[in-house]
Amino acid sequence: MNTIISTFFRSLVSAFLLISLILEMILPGIAEAAVTPPTDPPIYAEFNFTYPYWYHPVIGGGQDAVKFGDTVQTSGLVRSDAKITSITIDATELGISELIEYPVLYNPTEQLYPFGAALHVRTHANGTAKLRVTIIDEHGNKNIQVQTLKLDNTPAVIRIDDTRYATTSGATGTLLVSGSLDENETKLYAYDYRYVLYGADHTEIDSGSLEQRAEGVQAFTDLPKGPFTDYSVRLGSYPLDRHPEAVYVAIRLVMRDGAGNDTVAFGPMVALSGTTTPTLPEIPHGTGVSSVLFLPGIEGSRLYRTTDGCSPTQSSCVEQKLWDPSGTTDVRDLYLNENGTSVRPDIYTKAGDSINNVLLFKFYESFAKDMDSFRSAGAMTEWRSVAYDWRLSLNDVVSKGAQHDSRIYYSEATSTPYIVQTLRELASRSKTGKVTIVAHSNGGLVAKTLLEKIGATETARLIDNVILVGTPQSGAPQSIAGLLHGYGTALPADWCSTWAVVGALCSKNVSRTRARALAENMPGTYHLLPSLSYFDLVRDALHPLIAFTTNNAYRAERTAYGRTIDSESELFKFLTAQEGGRTKPIPSELSKPNVLNALLLSYTHDTHGVIDAWTPPPSVQVYQIGGWGIDTLSGIEYYDRKKPSGAPGETVVAYRPAFVEDGDATVPIPSALLMPVASNVKRYWLDLSGSALLASLAGIRHANLLESDQLRVFIGNILLAKQTTLPRSITTTQPATINPKKKLLFMLRGPATLHAYDRNGRHTGQSVDGPLEESIPGTTYGEIGETKYILAVADDTYQIVARGFEAGIASLEIEEQSEDTSIASSTYETTTSMSSEVSLTITNGIEGTIGFEDTESTSTIPVLSPIQEENGERHSGKSSSLHSTSSTELIISETPRHVPAPVSIEIPVGSDAETAKEEVVSTTSTSSVVPLTASTELSVSRKRNSRMTASALVPVQDFVYELLAAILKLLSSILSLISSIWK
DSSP, rough: HHHHHHHHHHHHHHHHHHHHHHHHHHHHHHEEEEEEEESSOOEEEEEEEEOOEOOOOTTTTTTBBTTTTTTEEEEEEEESSSSSEEEEOOGGGTTTOSSSEEOOOOOOOTTBBEEEEEEEEOOOOOOOOOEEEEEETTOEEEEEEEEEEEEEEOOOOOOOEEESSOSOTTTTTTEEEEEEEEOOOEEEEEEEEEEEEETTOEEEEEEEBBOBBBBBBBBTTTTTEEEEEEEEEBBBBTTGGGGGTOEEEEEEEEEETTOOOOOOOOOOOOOTTTTTOOOOOOOOTTTOOEEEEEOOOOOOEEEEEEEETOOOTTTTTOOEESSSSSSSSHHHHHOOOOTSOBBBBBBEEEOOOOEEETTTSSSSSSHHHHHHHHTTTTSSSSSSEEOTTSOHHHHHHHEEEEETTTTEEEEEEESSSSHHHHHHHHHHHHHSSSSEEEETTTTHHHHHHHHHHHHHHHHHHEEEEEEEOOOOOOOHHHHHHHHOTTTTTTTTGGGTTTTTTTTHHHHSOHHHHHHHHHHHTTTHHHHHHHOOIIIIOOOTTTTSSSSEOOOOSSSSHHHTTTBOOOSHHHHHHHHTTTTOOOOOOOOOOOSSSOOOHHHHHHHHHHHHHHTTTOOOOTTTTTEEEEESSSEEEEEEEEEEEEEETTTOOOEEEEEEEEESBBBBBBSSHHHOSSSSTTTEEEEEEEETTTBBBTTTTTTOGGGGGGGGGGHHHOOOOHTTTTOOOOTTEEEOOOOOOOOEEEEEEEEEESSSSEEEEEOOEEEEOOOOOOOOEEEEOEEEEETTTEEEEEEEEESSSEEEEEEEEEEEEEEEEEEEEEEEEEEEEEEEEEEEEETTTEEEESSSSGGGGGEEEEEOOOSSSSSEEEEEEEETTSSSSSSTTTTOOEEEEEEEOOOOOOOOOOOOOOOTTTHHHHHEEEEEEEEESSOOOOOOOOOOTHHHHHHTOOOOOHHHHHHHHHHHHHHHHHHHHHHHHHHHHHHHHHO
């Protein structure tokens, strides 16, 4: 038995010794192989994208698909122990043929490579599109990330088949709408919903918002997909109550799908319940009315010159049209001498050559058609539009005007001035033996000068009616801004003349610089300045023509005049810089006020001294008609504003507009209705407050007052001597104030465009395709110098957007006004770049400012830190002082806007060589994923909880291998000892 046991132990010991020997031979190799890390360290990567976002205060949000023209924001993070050499994206399925190279930038703090780019969709396809990002390190390892986007370039199918009144309760009753919404769309938003008003000739007049169906439920937002029948909507009263001339109504619905495709559906026109058509009064057979002499406003007549060497007496000459101009050379030929006479004596106009329209913009076209209707009906013998050289003094216009064939030279003296001769000819052939003068704007000053010239006796013999439409009888503050800074003078569109890219087109015909140079010696602009009568009868203490609230500039002016210009003599001294506070600027310095011509200011004083005191003979009826309800420039304020990127307390002088509501956007009502009421002198207000500007064409303002249907009906009634009820928008007393409470004035300076959106998505500002829009009721857009401004009622919610067009700094100032007086203001500042976009939401005044948000930033939210200034000192807390200013600085937070769920990507350590070279991880996304950046908390947490990489495991493997080898050796020794003892 012992022999057997001994033999067993010896065999066991021999086996252990053999195993130990074998382990001692092979384990070092295994350990060496185990502790050697892979030659190619893996690449860890994330890749995300963001669908576009479009703003709408009710339904705005991210899209769930993209279409042609959209921009997709992409971003990602890469970690690797090896150096990353290339990050590229293949977006061919978005229509981008070229491979996009991301810049390879290493962030040593976060120990990763962030990347990102904006991709512009260039395909019209539908379906899906894959974005493939390839990341390559210095060893040739690859990691390919794939994201899938949805493509949708097909708008939804929307129809409005029928519209009818549910009741006969009047024009603002309930409409029943039937139609269908596309059932194949996953998402449909009621982006815009309104009723559209049309005139008797089916031309669009205006549009208004539909009332809510219930508290918080907007029209068409609760429609089911598929067919719908008799869906009830109710017409809002604004602007229907402002347009009694409206005859038809239709529903316009804009539905937006998940890709941002818009479908516009128009319903059929329905006759408005309870409305009448404001057509010209019926002209009874055999009726005879007076002939009409029409005098257009300033710049309302075309001007020409002949080629050099062609005298006025030659019957045929080669001519060149100078106005309306086709370029700056034409304007240069219109310059005048310091005494107000034309540099070129060969400038002329033509009989009847007034500018009735320019492209799609109408000024006198509809009025001219009305006059033609009277003539064609046989009621009027003739009417004439008298073109004149509006550059010259009023006395030259009515005392000169030599006619040679069809050419009329107002620089040439004659015994038969053209306007006087035309008046007498019209009266001699008139059916009544008399003439009715209809004059617009500056034409009204010409008319008063003409009647003063011919005297009361001849006036009574030749004239029965004088109709003054929007005439600045005692001047207008806007002329100050034009003469000093070129405000409102660029052509064809002053409001966009200072913008990048389109600015050159907007001022292609006349730049502000060229217009200011032309006006400097032009009597036609000087007699539009506020006269002595303006100061005596129009101006009020709350609205000075010139105000100096600056503490750091215009010291000489403040010493001479105080804080405001309060008299004609002070105004003229300031315009000519007699206080010695400033010098004449170079032509391009539009921000600096020009120094004007003292001789022409003297002419202005003398001229208004005569025409402001003119009174008509008792037999002549005078109708003064002024536009009302549009915010109109009342003066200019020179003030200190924070210098862009300046030190605390560092300011620059700037100027900004002040407004009053009682005007037509150019002429204040008190100036248009200057003459006191008498038995033969009447005053009429033309209410323009409801004339929203649709696509920049339909709104009634100063320049196109005679396009107003209501005004033209009124003029027709005057000609027919019909004592009928006045059209609804014409009154003999001032209309009730639209918003007697508060207004907001948004002023933007810097390289950015200004836009406002209301809660219904309506827009005021420049539209995407170029034209100006004022679709938000009660808003006005304009520019003075480099300042863009929007005036709006305060009791609403707006998103204010500043869109950059070049690198720089933009400041947005918000001023809250009550009864046209500033009660509070705030200033915000931000950097701009090409295509940058910064927004702010404001509700019910400055108190309701929500935030100033950089809508292009994908990682941070600008946080507002208010810093208020009062009397030059900074302090905390809210100030209620009228002149204090709350300015806000932007501080960028390090907190990420959104942190999406992480996408975990690993490459197995044991992968073969090919797998390690190219590992593809594919994810499909149907929702927005906000890009990550290196400075997020997510990346910090990943550093704390990161998975161990292959290289990180090497020290652990070394320890395990060494411990195993030691255990085997110990076991071998123990077995050897047991064997020896047993022996």
